Amino acid sequence: MIKPSLRGSIPSKAEAISEIASLTRPPQFLAGKFARNDVKAQRSGMTVTHQVWMRCSLACAEQGRGLTHPNPMVGACLVKNGKLIAEGFHRFFGGPHAEVEAIRKAGKRARGATLYVTLEPCSTYGKTPPCTEAIKTAGIKRVVVAAVDPNPKHQGRGLGILKRCGIRVETGILRREAELQNEAFLKWVKTKLPFVTLKMAQSLDGKIASRTGKSRWVSNVQSRNWVHRLRAQQDAILVGKNTLLKDNPRLTVRNGKLTKTPWRIVLDERGESSPSAHIFHASGVSVLACSRKFLSRVSKKFSRSKVTLMALDSSKGEVDLNQLLRALGALGIVSLLVEGGGEVAWSFFNAGLVDKIEWILAPKIIGGRTAKTSVEGVGINALDEASKIRPTRLTLLGDHLLLEGYVRS
Numbered sequence: 001m002i003k004p005s006l007r008g009s010i011p012s013k014a015e016a017i018s019e020i021a022s023l024t025r026p027p028q029f030l031a032g033k034f035a036r037n038d039v040k041a042q043r044s045g046m047t048v049t050h051q052v053w054m055r056c057s058l059a060c061a062e063q064g065r066g067l068t069h070p071n072p073m074v075g076a077c078l079v080k081n082g083k084l085i086a087e088g089f090h091r092f093f094g095g096p097h098a099e100v101e102a103i104r105k106a107g108k109r110a111r112g113a114t115l116y117v118t119l120e121p122c123s124t125y126g127k128t129p130p131c132t133e134a135i136k137t138a139g140i141k142r143v144v145v146a147a148v149d150p151n152p153k154h155q156g157r158g159l160g161i162l163k164r165c166g167i168r169v170e171t172g173i174l175r176r177e178a179e180l181q182n183e184a185f186l187k188w189v190k191t192k193l194p195f196v197t198l199k200m201a202q203s204l205d206g207k208i209a210s211r212t213g214k215s216r217w218v219s220n221v222q223s224r225n226w227v228h229r230l231r232a233q234q235d236a237i238l239v240g241k242n243t244l245l246k247d248n249p250r251l252t253v254r255n256g257k258l259t260k261t262p263w264r265i266v267l268d269e270r271g272e273s274s275p276s277a278h279i280f281h282a283s284g285v286s287v288l289a290c291s292r293k294f295l296s297r298v299s300k301k302f303s304r305s306k307v308t309l310m311a312l313d314s315s316k317g318e319v320d321l322n323q324l325l326r327a328l329g330a331l332g333i334v335s336l337l338v339e340g341g342g343e344v345a346w347s348f349f350n351a352g353l354v355d356k357i358e359w360i361l362a363p364k365i366i367g368g369r370t371a372k373t374s375v376e377g378v379g380i381n382a383l384d385e386a387s388k389i390r391p392t393r394l395t396l397l398g399d400h401l402l403l404e405g406y407v408r409s
């Protein structure tokens with residue numbers, strides 16, 4: 001039995017290591033490539049050693065999950081004579097980078113050590129001075145990196161600086177694991193679009209509510225706690241207008257280590273939501289994505305509310321999702337959690353905008369031909385048009401099953 005995912009909470013070191021181990025279990029589509037890596041690793045004892053320490057750095061990085069926005073998670077270990085002398089991770093945006101934290105903890109012992117770091121050290125002045133300087137000054141003799149900086153402006157720059165200082169540099173050790181760990185950040189840096197996760201809780205017969213529209217509760221306590229941890233890792237959470245009208249959800253994070261409140265977004269072309277809905281009154285940012293055509297009417301209705309109106313193109317009652325994602329990406333939203341309902345889920349799948357799914361299966365039958373299913377819309381004609389999912393993990397949450405997977409592009 002696989003234990004519930006710990007992502008979103010701050011795990012202990014042991015939990016982090018076991019978490020990263022499961023996080024990096026290669027999905028089916030990567031299995032061949034990992035197998036080849038393993039063969040290579042067995043040929044070279046050094047590669048195996050590098051992998052062990054890099055795994056430790058990945059586990060350190062994992063402790064920053066949900067806390068570093070809009071920066072990536074990064075972890076670092078300093079190793080000398082086969083022993084770990086210090087470790088660090090990026091704890092919060094603007095805080096010390098992982099390498100610098102490890103170097104500070106190690107003090108003079110850093111001289112002559114090997115640094116294992118999950119992402120290429122930075123080489124420019126940002127919120128903090130460049131890590132390449134700290135590495136040079138500390139007298140580190142070798143730097144092993146998992147993934148290079150995804151930003152084309154900086155890619156390879158830090159590595160070049162280190163090499164020119166006579167530091168041995170190796171890259172690509174557990175690169176795929178490091179890229180998976182920062183999948184949302186990587187997508188956003190490359191495309192300026194948020195990474196979209198669609199979460200749904202459905203009965204075995206595919207229903208997300210009863211025929212009277214009651215969805216409390218399809219899921220159990222463990223699943224709901226898990227959803228709160230998932231929310232804590234997101235920059236924004238989105239629902240459709242009908243979900244707001246039927247459920248009046250708060251979309252807040254009620255557990256998980258929170259350093260920010262995810263934005264709450266409702267899709268509502270004509271602004272039919274009630275200004276007194278919970279999401280418009282909780283702390284943090286609430287956005288109503290409506291149609292440009294109805295903006296003046298909607299702004300009048302919400303004039304006394306602190307909701308932010310986002311005016312987008314729309315057609316047949318649906319706001320333009322591509323435009324919405326571009327706008328959110330430009331505002332620094334790296335990750336977006338779509339929480340339904342069925343119409344919204346269909347729109348996101350139909351537009352090819354879902355990156356990952358988190359599907360909770362409740363062992364119950366709800367029935368009813370008019371009860372909402374997890375994906376509504378007009379659907380497809382032929383089965384080969386279906387959105388295909390590459391499952392990567394099955395987890396038991398009490399007596400509920402959680403299926404995680406990626407949408408095949």
Ligand SMILES: NC(=O)c1ccc[n+]([C@@H]2O[C@H](COP(=O)([O-])OP(=O)(O)OC[C@H]3O[C@@H](n4cnc5c(N)ncnc54)[C@H](OP(=O)(O)O)[C@@H]3O)[C@@H](O)[C@H]2O)c1
Binds near residue numbers: 201209214215243246
């Ligand atoms: N079990 C779960 O995990 C779960 C999660 C969420 C919701 N629910 C349940 O699902 C039910 C609501 O689901 P639903 O399918 O009826 O509605 P929904 O997906 O919550 O909302 C759909 C409505 O949002 C508006 N909208 C604006 N832009 C859109 C776009 N681009 N794509 C799609 N919709 C857009 C449209 O309203 P107009 O056309 O009227 O403007 C549309 O009818 C409720 O009973 C709720 O309790 C269950």
